[in-house]
Ligand SMILES: Cc1cc2nc3c(=O)[nH]c(=O)nc-3n(C[C@H](O)[C@H](O)[C@H](O)COP(=O)(O)OP(=O)(O)OC[C@H]3O[C@@H](n4cnc5c(N)ncnc54)[C@H](O)[C@@H]3O)c2cc1C
């Protein structure tokens with residue numbers, strides 16, 4: 112994947128008027144989340160970690176986001192969504208059953224635990240869950256498709272896109288308070304926003320991104 | 325909740341207590357506030373401090389009544405508590421568990437329910453629109469839904485007052501409907517996403533306009549002008565947004581109302597004469613009872629019927645105000661489908677309030693083969709929400725998801741707000757599971773009707789065409805989204821088929837009132853809050869008139 116915003120780091124704005132104190136604290140807390148599981152067993156946590164790597168394969172050149180730890184923390188603190196599908200158990204139970212089911216399916220199809228499979232094989236097992244092919248076993252009466260769409264993808268993706276690493280790679284301005292934006296029309300960029308590299312002008316974007324702050 | 329690293333301190337102890345409440349405009353400052361005893365029989369208890377409750381709290385207090393406003397949510401200080409962060413700010417939402425089912429379950433939480441002093445207006449998108457006049461009589465004039473017992477000309481006057489009180493920024497001339505006075509504040513500048521809506525509408529031959537918004541375009545009182553940071557749906561950290569929290573609530577406190585935050589009302593009692601006597605509420609770890617002469621329920625379309633149903637007793641075995649059997653029924657959400665695409669230009673749609681331009685073309689054009697109307701607006705989802713749309717609608721994950729997310733600054737979209745029709749099968753009931761207060765959890769059942777589906781398909785086709793006409797590429801549709809809520813305690817002119825009358829007074833219990841989004845008989849094709857606020861202002865005037873005549 113090519114870097115469309117070379118040299119852009121949203122954290123360069125941390126000490127500028129774009130970040131108020133509550134935002135600095137929130138992001139600090141998120142980056143400092145304990146890396147050990149507090150809700151899942153260590154066996155299931157290993158599966159979760161492997162799932163996270165397939166759902167959001169992370170860039171090599173930016174700080175990694177501790178996705179499994181963030182999902183585990185969501186379960187540990189029981190930060191809820193505000194609703195539950197009638198056919199789904201609560202989120203903690205759903206994750207426990209779902210991860211066990213992925214391990215089960217990995218064993219059935221490849222005679223290995225999910226975390227030990229190669230990437231292609233892991234994707235194959237995940238696709239079986241996504242399509243609803245998996246049923247029963249550790250899942251119990253939980254619909255595989257709903258678990259995949261609503262828990263696996265949403266929980267993991269949500270935490271990835273709530274992190275500076277993701278904001279930087281997508282050229283998103285990030286936190287913006289009290290300083291918001293001034294140039295808001297089409298094709299306008301404030302100097303504290305990411306510059307995109309268009310064909311051949313990598314160096315120009317990199318230079319401009321060096322001034323972001 | 326205090327141990328939760330994602331949530332911070334306004335949840336630990338109530339802030340509106342001991343005769344003072346937070347001054348939201350000054351860090352660390354307080355307002356003096358009246359404080360009533362549980363045994364004082366106050367004139368009005370208002371349950372809920374949002375678009376419906378807020379104006380009533382202020383206006384009733386200003387008219388000399390003793391008023392206590394309860395909210396289950398926290399009393400935020402936006403300048404100190406609000407981060408620019410999509411996850412942290414979930415603290416503004418009603419996240420308690422609700423069970424959803426039906427053919428088209430409504431996803432609850434941030435999309436439609438707030439839990440804070442100020443209600444959902446603390447994180448609403450500020451779009452402040454008037455109903456089309458005919459919608460107040462959609463049964464007799466347009467042939468669907470139900471008639472409201474309200475006259476649009478009277479509503480036009482209350483809309484004007486609501487717009488004044490909320491300092492709405494909007495265009496000089498509004499292109500649709502009967503004349504309305506110019507908005508109190510000038511319209512906001514268009515952002516890239518709003519410009520593209522305008523180009524698309526013009527290419528289709530449709531009118532468009534800058535959207536009337538409840539965020540100030542110039543200073544007002546202690547509110548600075550909007551700084552176009554674009555986190556509106558996650559709370560406005562500058563106080564530019566004219567939510568209830570910074571408008572009617574401080575007004576109410578200044579006029580002598582008391583606000584109780586972190587105070588969940590679980591039950592309304594009735595006395596031997598069948599009248600309501602007060603509310604049981606949970607605060608600071610224990611249940612208490614506040615006596616009152618009148619109770620106004622304003623908890624929105626899920627919590628309002630939940631409270632009425634949960635208050636069932638020997639005299640009212642089906643719940644309070646429910647002789648019609650309609651409490652909880654006719655729940656309506658609004659269609660919120662969207663069409664997205666990619667532009668060559670940099671749009672950077674996250675800058676500014678998300679919906680800076682609008683076309684109401686299909687609200688005012690009846691040349692279509694389904695009932696109801698819809699509008700569409702420019703969009704600017706932030707990364708977490710955008711990722712959920714891309715995964716939900718395009719089934720992306722893995723490398724293709726990241727690749728697609730990198731086009732964020734070029735992305736553009738149109739999102740509808742569409743009228744869904746009332747249907748008694750869409751409803752709120754109680755389950756046997758209980759929540760953290762020991763109260764029964766609601767079940768929300770929802771299925772789209774044939775008319776709803778036809779309206780959605782029509783809108784998707786139109787928005788798609790508009791995206792093509794502006795040259796957007798890789799266009800896709802988000803087909804499943806819904807937003808605002810309405811119904812479940814319908815207003816009407818006949819006790820047999822409605823819950824409250826035109827004054828928001830319940831037919832069954834004369835000192836029990838309901839005044840929030842749940843009284844809507846139909847929901848119209850625009851966002852609901854300005855209509856809720858206008859009705860709330862009207863109800864306050866009606867209460868005063870009734871009191872003067874000794875008819876409370
Ligand atoms: C993300 C989002 C964006 C929106 N954007 C717009 C927009 O742009 N324009 C628009 O017009 N509308 C918008 N809306 C909708 C609008 O906010 C609501 O329609 C409106 O606020 C509803 O008013 P209400 O008074 O009925 O309820 P709310 O404003 O939701 O207030 C209800 C309050 O009651 C409290 N409560 C409920 N039950 C109890 C109880 N038992 N005890 C104590 N307290 C209780 C809740 O905590 C809550 O604070 C949006 C909503 C959301 C969620």
Ligand code: SF4
Pocket residue numbers: 291539549550551552553554555556557559560561562563564565676677
């Ligand atoms: S864009 Fe304006 S209204 Fe929205 S959060 Fe920012 S300052 Fe508040």
